[in-house]
Amino acid sequence: MTGIGMVTPGGPTTAETWQAILDGRATAVADGSMTGLPVELTSRAATFDADAVLGRRTAWRLDRCTQLALVAGREAVADAGLTPLDWNGPRVGVVIGTALGGIGTWEKEHRKMLEQGSDRISPLTVPMSLTNMVAAQLATDSKASGPSLAVSTACASGATAIGVARELLRSGVCDVVLAGGSEACVIPSVVAAFSKAGALSKRVADPTGASRPFDVDRDGFxxxxxxxxxxxxxxxxxxxRGARVHAYVSGYGASSDAGHETRPDPEGRAAERAMLIAMDDAAVSVADIVHVNAHGTSTPLNDVTEARTIRRTLGAHPAVTSVKGVTGHTLGAAGAIEAAVTALSLSHQVVPATAGLIHQDPEIELDIVVDKPRPLRMEAALSNSFGFGGQNAVLVLTRS
Structure with missing residues (x-):
């Protein structure tokens, strides 16, 4: 990983996002566009202005999911000390993970059709909504004419994309790959659906305390x-080329629960297998993994299942954190954002605290980092990502 770019609720750049996470600054707010829904809490990338960064002429043709990815991609390329003029386009690939792609455009245009008639729908509706357009538009923007792929493994999508990108590099198909995740589905239909499924926090009177991974009083993301x-x-x-390296993607493991559509396997056996595969791929031992960036959604089922799986697989010694107390749950982008935070933790030798955690659930027998960032000497760290459909993706990042 030689370049990192981020646009999140914590800020429109990597540096601002990292600082927000270190500060434990929760980003959830009561969202006026969700008024009347059972849950009105969201975490938006509120300071991101697509028109200002991309130019209005470009921004209006792109779904917000794609806008976010383009800006993050440009920052990553600049951070790597590259420009599209520096590379051989056919040897540069793109792999982006997303769960719902351009669903925001689809909802907007569907509403327009119902309210104003079918002739009012934008001719760009389909190209703005297609899931693959996140990767395709980033490829166009960066003049990357190698393989361009969109992968979708629900909330594991961003981590899956990194694993797939690694294989493109290892196979020799590409010299450079832009990889990550993007999601922009903070829209009424999606919020209503997750609310109906009982997945969202209902702590509307306390937005900044709504996301509380591993807390005994957690009630949803x-x-x-x-x-x-x-x-x-x-x-x-x-x-x-003398590039600075943030971290190495030394291991990747993937598995499927092959069980319930939304509920994680209570035994966590497939998740455990993904963790073990990733560590074996990286040639690291349990003792080498001193930090875990957990999926940590703040939901009753996920947190306790993941905690038991980590404890059984790695023991109680790793310092564990979840960034979702700050960022909220970015769905298909979560695995990529959390991999970025893991890389930065390795680079800076510090583990951010888990924002929102006040009273640790006694069933979670792990060393969860709380209150303030913890300086920690580490050479290897593990990043977990799990998604609906029983999708599991685990990355092992190292300093060398």
Whole structure:
């Protein structure tokens, strides 16, 4: 990982997002556009202005999910010390994970059809809404004419994209891959659907305390939007040009619960298998993993299941955190955002605290980092991502 770009509720850049997470600054607010719904809490990338950053002429043709990815991608490329003029386009790939893609455009245009008639629908509705357009537009923007892929494994999508990108590099198909995740589905229909499913926090009187991973009083997640994109290169390619390396993607493991549509396997056996595969791929031992960036959604079922799986697989020694107390749950972008935070934790040798955690659930027998960031010497860390459909994706990041 030689370049990192982020646009999140914590801020429109990597530096601002990282600082918000270190500060434990919760971003959930009562969202006026959700008035009348059972849950009105959201975490938006509120300071992101697509017109200002991309130009109005470009922004109006793109769904917000794609806008976020383009800006994160541009930051990642600049952070890597590259420009599209520096590379051989056919050897540059793009892999972006998203759960719902351009669903915001689809909802907007559907409402317009119902209220104003079918002739009022934008001719750009389909190209703005298609899931693959997040990757396709980033490829166009960066002049990357190698493989362009959109992957969708629900809330594991961003991590899955990083794993797929790694294989494109290892196979020799690409020299550089832009990889990550993006999501922008903070819209009434999606919020209403998650609310109906009982997945969202109903702590509307206390927005900043709504997302509380691993807390005994957690009652659901806060829906959010955001994007994280990486420049990924083979080690020899990065070294040949003298690039700075944030972290190495040393291991990747994937599995499926093959069980319930939305409920995690209570035993967590497939998630455990993904963790073990990733560690075996990275050639690291349980003792080497001293930090885990957990999926940590703040939902009753996920947090306790994940905690038991981590404890059984790694023991109680790793310092564990979840960033969702700050960012909310960015769905398909979550795995990429959390991988970015894991890379920054390795680079800075510090583990952010878990915002929102006041009283740790006694069933969660882990060393959860609370109150303030914890300085920690670490060479390897693990980032968990799990999604609806029993999708599990685990990354092992290392310093070398």
């Amino acid at each position: 806060v829906i959010a939007e955001g994007s994280a994109v990486f420049v990924m290169e083979r080690a020899e390619h990065a070294m040949a």
